Amino acid sequence: MSNRILVWDLPLRVFHWVLAASFAGAFLTAESERVRDLHLLCGYTFVGAIAFRLLWGFVGTRHARFSALRFGPGASRRYLLSLLRGRPDRHLGHNPPGAVMIPLLLGLGLAIAASGWAVYADAGGEWLAEAHEIAATVMLVAVAGHVLGVMAVSVLQRENLVLPLVTGRKRGAPGEGIRSSRPLAALLLLIALAGLWLPGIAARERRLAASAQSASIAAAGEPATVRTGHMD
Amino acid sequence: MRSTILVAAAFALGVAAARAETPADFEAAFAAEARRADPAFAGFSAARGQQFFGSTHGGDWSCVSCHTKDPSAVGEHVVTGKRIEPLAPAANPKRFSDPASVEKWFKRNCNDVLKRLCTAQEKGDVLAWLMMPGAGGGR
Numbered sequence: 270m271s272n273r274i275l276v277w278d279l280p281l282r283v284f285h286w287v288l289a290a291s292f293a294g295a296f297l298t299a300e301s302e303r304v305r306d307l308h309l310l311c312g313y314t315f316v317g318a319i320a321f322r323l324l325w326g327f328v329g330t331r332h333a334r335f336s337a338l339r340f341g342p343g344a345s346r347r348y349l350l351s352l353l354r355g356r357p358d359r360h361l362g363h364n365p366p367g368a369v370m371i372p373l374l375l376g377l378g379l380a381i382a383a384s385g386w387a388v389y390a391d392a393g394g395e396w397l398a399e400a401h402e403i404a405a406t407v408m409l410v411a412v413a414g415h416v417l418g419v420m421a422v423s424v425l426q427r428e429n430l431v432l433p434l435v436t437g438r439k440r441g442a443p444g445e446g447i448r449s450s451r452p453l454a455a456l457l458l459l460i461a462l463a464g465l466w467l468p469g470i471a472a473r474e475r476r477l478a479a480s481a482q483s484a485s486i487a488a489a490g491e492p493a494t495v496r497t498g499h500m501d
Numbered sequence: 502m503r504s505t506i507l508v509a510a511a512f513a514l515g516v517a518a519a520r521a522e523t524p525a526d527f528e529a530a531f532a533a534e535a536r537r538a539d540p541a542f543a544g545f546s547a548a549r550g551q552q553f554f555g556s557t558h559g560g561d562w563s564c565v566s567c568h569t570k571d572p573s574a575v576g577e578h579v580v581t582g583k584r585i586e587p588l589a590p591a592a593n594p595k596r597f598s599d600p601a602s603v604e605k606w607f608k609r610n611c612n613d614v615l616k617r618l619c620t621a622q623e624k625g626d627v628l629a630w631l632m633m634p635g636a637g638g639g640r
Binding site: 300301302304306309389394395399473476477481484 | 578609
């Protein structure tokens, strides 16, 4: 049991941290028009990561597949009771509450992406922006629950659950692991990310430079003449 | 007694603000708020509003950066390039029709341009300018 075996494939690890980073980035860029383009890039990254995960749930490695998830209420109850008794029922892949997070976060994420796209496309009224914010806030609460849960289980189970999401490795019997970390799929994921962000940042630089130039022309060209309007 | 009147007045103001549906409603609500902030409030000025709209307030952006100098014109977002519908109510009847939207965009855009919230006086001045005859198109 003391062997370190490969459990989480590389694309799954990249997905996890890309999803986390794009969600955090979208929150940080939510309130200002100065970074609206970065918010959009975070949103596209976020929805792209979710699309990848939906695919990977069917074609990914053993522990990444949706068919490996056990998240029924019975499974979660048994697992939580085992934690409370001090004899954690260890899962090599997703534990039952962790498995619950997958449909929850992916579903909320799709709702956030759809409402965000609708806001940007002016597809409806201000209520869409409200819906977008509410869905994002609900996801923030779910993420907080997820992080607290991981910390609690890491302590109760005396096992760092975060580190394997970087290294891919956990303690386990050799037969239970996965053979390949699927580096090619991870590389394609990173190429897609670069294909989104590099032109996105270049376009941002171009637009900001153009606006600075037109602002300086306006400042040099004409004194700030004020048309006399009537006094209300 | 006095506090009761104040509470009633504040409530009435709140109701008036909540029911604001036309540019004139918003102007009245901004005027009431400006009067509360400064008893010497002497009305809004379209000229001051226009100047405010074009000023960068010591920063790099002004309202004009995205909305253009002409309130009846279609603007363009500085960083996304997205089309921005005209601000003048006469050119775009959707403007100043929804309190939640007006509050949200003044808050966000004032923070982006001035790094603070706008006062009721400033908002009223700008609105007075946007409502000026001729601001609404046909030019």
